[in-house]
Structure formats: C-alpha cells, structure tokens
Amino acid sequence: MNKLLSTLVFTLGLATADASAFAQDPIKIGYIGDFTGVAGALAEDQYQGFQLFLDQHDGKLGGYSVQILKEDSQWKPEVASQLVEKLIEKDKVPIITGITGSNIMMAVHGPITEKKVFLISSGAGPSPVAGKNCSPYAFYTARQANQISEVVGRYASGKYKNVMILAANYQAGKDVAAGFKRTFDGTIIEENYTALTQPDFSAEISQIQVAAPDAVFVFFPPALGINFARQYYQAGLTSTIPLLTTGFLDDQTLPSLKEAAVGLHVGEFWMSAVDTPASKALLDAFKKKFNRMPAAYAAAGYDSAVLLDAAIRRVNGNVSDQEAFRAALKEGADGSIRGKLRFNNNNFPIQSMYVFEAAKDGNDYAMKLTEAFPDQQDSYHQDCPLK
Template identity: 70%
Template sequence: MKSMLMSVLLAGAAAATISTSMAQEPIKIGYIGDFTGVAGALAEDQYEGFNIYLEQHGGKLGGFPVRIIKEDSQFKPEVATQIVQKLIEKEGVKIIAGITGSNIMMAVHGPITEKKVFLISSGAGPAPVAGERCSPYAFYTARQNDQISEVVGRYANGKYKSVMVFAANYQAGKDVVAGFKRTFNGKIVDENYTALTQPDFSAEIAQIQATAPEAVFIFFPPALGINFTRQYHQAGLTNRIPLLTAGFLDDQSFPSLRDAAVGVSVGEFWTTAVDNPVSKQLADAFQKKFNRPPAAYLASGYDAALLLDAAIGRVKGDLSNDAAFQAALKQGADQSIRGTLKFNNNHFPIHPMYVFGGEKVDGNYKLRVLESFPDQQDSYHDKCPLK
C-alpha cells in the first residue's frame, strides 16, 4: 500500500511539474515590419512603441511571458508572404503583429486571417480590409488610410478653392487621395500618381509652377515625402502655395526638414502634440531611451501591445478559443494614447483625428494642433459584414 501511495504521489508531482512548465511557456508573437526600405524609420519606431510597453510590463502581456519573433518584410510583398508562411507553419504563432506598408498588408491579410491567426496591425489600414474583406481575426491600432486625408479635406474647406494632388502609386496612396477627395468640396485641378521608388520630383514641381493651384496636397512614404517637401521648399513654393499632406510629417521627420516644413499642414492620429497623460508618458519614455523625437507609429505600436495585454489577460493566457479571444480584443483597452482604445464593427478604431501644423518657435521646430476631430469613424465600416 505504501509503495502504491508513493507511486501515486510521485505521478501527481510529475504531472504538476509538467503542467507548471507548460503554463510558463512564453506566448509566441510574430512581428513583421518594413525595417529596410522607404518606410524603415517608421517601422523602427512602430516596433519600439511595442517594445516600450513590453519593457514597462516586465516582458509580459496579460501577465504571461511572451517571445517576439521579429521579421523584416523589406517593403516587399513577396518577402512578407514567405515570412507569414514560416511564422505560421514553422513557429506555430497564433498572433502576428506589426505590418507597416499597405502593399504588405494587402499581401498578407488573407494568408494570415484565413489560417485563423490573429493579425494586430499597428501600421497599415488599407480600404479593402476595412470594408467587404474585413475579418474577425484582424484588428488595427493605427488608423484607416483615408482618415488622415479626410480631416485635411475638411480643414482645407473654405481656405482653398483649388488643390493639386500628388501621391505614390500604391494602395495607401490611392486610399489617401480618395479620402481627401471625399471631404474636400473645392476643385481638384489635377491628380497625379508617381512611382513608389521615385526620389526626384523636379517634373512634378515644374507642373505645380505652371498650374499655380491655391494649394497642393501630397502623400508619399516617409523618405519620398521628405524629398518632395525639400524640393518644394528649394523651388520657393512653400510660402507661395500652401502644402497639405497626410501621414509622413511627424516629430521624427520634422527636424530633418526644418524650415522646409514650417507652414505645412498634416493629417494624422498622433504626434507628441496630443495632450493626454499616456501620450506624454510614451513620448518621454522614447526621448529618454533614444534622445530623439519619434514617428507617429510609435503610438500605434504601443497601443498594439496595450491591446494584446488587455485581451490576453481577459482570457487568462488561453488562446485556444478563437471566439473568446476575438471578444476580448474587441473590448479594446483603457490607458491608450487616445485615452481609450475602442473599435468599430470592422475592428478599426473610433478615435480623435487631427490636423497638425509645422512651426518654428524660439529656434525650435515642432508641431501643434491646428484642428481636432473627435470620434472619427472610417468610411468603410458599413461595408463590413461583422457586427
């Protein structure tokens, strides 16, 4: 009897040890960013926002340890799809976060969500995945592409009667132009799309000089947007024809542009000019760590980790029930850089949007809020079949 009792106790102890070991196994999260290419600087800060949240919470989300598998999609859709396959089939991840460019999102959205893997995008928000192609497995912590230009269109109404438009020829460029045209009630005198890798805009600037619109609206990935703005300023146009933009001008790019960006107006969901306690805390943490200003995607990277922290905690680390985890994610989170992170039926945020202006004060270059637009919904949510 004693021998049998001892065997039972030993077996129980072994089972408890195995159970504890399994419980402590980190949750694997694939992280994809365009760390090389024209969006590289943006992707780095997007990733650092995620990391800062992790560091503030002891490397855990929802109270559970996580292992981040970082991958570089290089702004190349074919590379991104290979990474997704590896993360799902070899690494067995249940969550993939990150995604910077809309061209990357359009390539990986189906391969991720159709495999019933959760996608937490802290960057790209193209129109097709906000509408009919929305998925219960995809959530977004930045903004839908059109939103950053819709607010610029509203801001421009009554100020300018005619606007000339330039954008990079890819999904985000088309979305952003569509957003501006949706809300601007003046005249679009011309609409131009340039190659995604085009570094020189002398032909476009000559076209602007010949047409002489009341204002110009542009959208390019960060490196190209910086090139355009510099060349625009060098041509003496900044003070003659106001430049409106969306997305690329933020605290990170402004210091390199300096006088070229003074007077430029930009639509976005966040810069360090957003005044709430979490926003300020994040900006201070980044400045202390890197001693430089951040890109806007720092905030959406932070909110992606915040969302996962809240949702993983709600399901107590058990990701085996898809419906339960979906419901946990859809509840959003408090303590966001927005105040509260809340989602529409298509899992895009309902949140404040802003138009910021570049200015120089006492020799310092900074952005300030020109106009705010509370509780903005994207323009595609009613086409999404999710409830």
C-alpha cells in the same frame, strides 16, 4: 478511501503542474516590419513603440512571457508572404503583429487570417480590409488610411477653392487621395500618381508652378516625402502655395526638414502635441529610452502591445481559445495613448483625428495642434459584414 484521496491529490497535482507549465511557456508572436526600404523609419518607430511597452512590463504581455520573432519584409510583398508562411507553418505563431506598408498588408492579410492566426496591425490599414474583406481575426491600432487625409480635406474646405493632388502610386497613396477627395468641398484640378521608386519631383513641381492651385495635397512614404518637401521648398513654393500632407511629416522627420516644413499642415491620429496624460507619458518614456521624438507609428506600436496585454490577461494566457481571444481583443483596452482603445464593427479604432502644423519657435521646430475631430469612424466600416 485513502486510495481515492491519493488519486485525487495526484490528479490535482498534475492539473496544477500543467497549468504552471502552460503559464511559463512563452507565447510566440511574429513581428513583421519594413525595416529596410522607403518605410524603414516608420517600421523602426513602430517596433520601438511595441518594444517600449514590453520593456516596461519585464518582457511580458498580460503577465505571460512572450517570444517575439522579428522579421524584415523589406517593403517587398513577396518577401512578406514568405515570412508569413514561415511564421505560421514552421514557427506555429498564433499572433502576427507589425505590418508597416499597405502593399505588405494586401499581400499578407488573407494568408494570415484565413489560417485563423490573429493579425494585429500597428501600421497599415488599407480600405479593402476595412470594408467587405474585413476579418474577425484582424485588428488595427493605428488608423484606416483614408482617415488621415479625410481630416485634412475637412480642414481645407472653405479655405481653398481648388487643390492639386500628388501621391505615390500604391494602395495607401490611392486610399489617402480618395480620403481627401471625399471630404474636400472645393475642386480637384489635377491628380498625379508617381512611382514608389521616384526620388526626383522636379517635373511634378513644374506642373504645380504652371497650374498655380490654391494649395497642394501630397502623400508619399517618408523617404520620398522628405525629398518632395525639400524640393518644393527649394523651388520657393512653400510660401506661395500652401502644402497639405500626411504620412511623412511628424515629430520624427521635422528635425531633418526644419525650414522646409514650416507652415505645412498634416493629418494624423497622434503627435506629441496631443495634450493628454497618456500621451505625455509615452512621450517622456520614449525620449528617455531612445533619445529622440516618437512619431504616430510608435504610438500605434505601443498601443498594439497595450491591446495584446489586456486580451492575453483576459484569457489567462490561453490564446489558443480563438473565440475567447477574439472577444478579448474586441473589448479594446484602457491605457492606450487614446485613453480607451475601442473598435468599430470592422475592428478599426473609433478615435479622435487631428490636423497639425509644423511651426518654428525661436530656434526650435515643433508640430502644433491646429484642429481636432473627435470620434471619427472610417468610411468603409458599413461595408464590413461583422457586427
């Protein structure tokens, strides 16, 4: 009997030691962002939102230590593919998060999810991965790309009879243009897709002056979008042909655009004008830590950490139990800047979308909330075979 008791005590001791060792081992998480290139400001915003949550929780997620392996995809799909291979094959990460550009997502979605590594995107949400190519291993804490323009199309309907569209010629540009066209009830008189490397828009602005539409809808990555808005303003068009946009105008870029942005309307799932306790808490904490205003990518980055925190806690740190961890992610999370982060069948958020206007109040510039559209689902979820 004494021998049996000793064996049981020894076995229980080993089990306790193993559990303790597992709890202390850091969970490896790969982080990929386009820190250099035209989307660099977005990627930095995105990462800082993620890092803010970690700093608030002693570098832990779900109460467990994590090791963040940060990588720069440089806005280059081939670089991103190499990084994914390294993170999965060499570093053995069970989770990859970040992903800024849609061109990057299209390159890495398959290689990540086919290896049954969990992908938590806090940036890109292109249409192909929202529909028939959706994956049970991919979750999104920003928005599907079409959503930010669909609300602008709804806002513009009844206000303008005809609109001209300009967008960058890549996946996100095409998605965003399609979203606007889907919901705008007027006439699209012309569409123009420009190169991702094009900094000068004088030819396109001349075309706008000749066409004289009721309004113009544009989508460009931030660096290019800022160039376009300044050139549009310098041409004297801001006061005569309203500019509708999404993607580059937010609380982060408004201070650099100033007068060139006043009067522009933009669609997004979050900006500082969203008046909720969670939104205000994020805004105050981010400004205190980074001494600047956050943009929507910071909110999505923060929420990616909120989601991982909740899911890792639900599985007691055992992210290797893939079915349990997938179910834990699917439950969403409280504490999101949206209040409750909840997912559609394709693992994209069901959430409020907004239209904001850049305004001037005395010497200050701010984004004002113009219109809210609650409980928005993306337009591709019905094509996703997931339940």
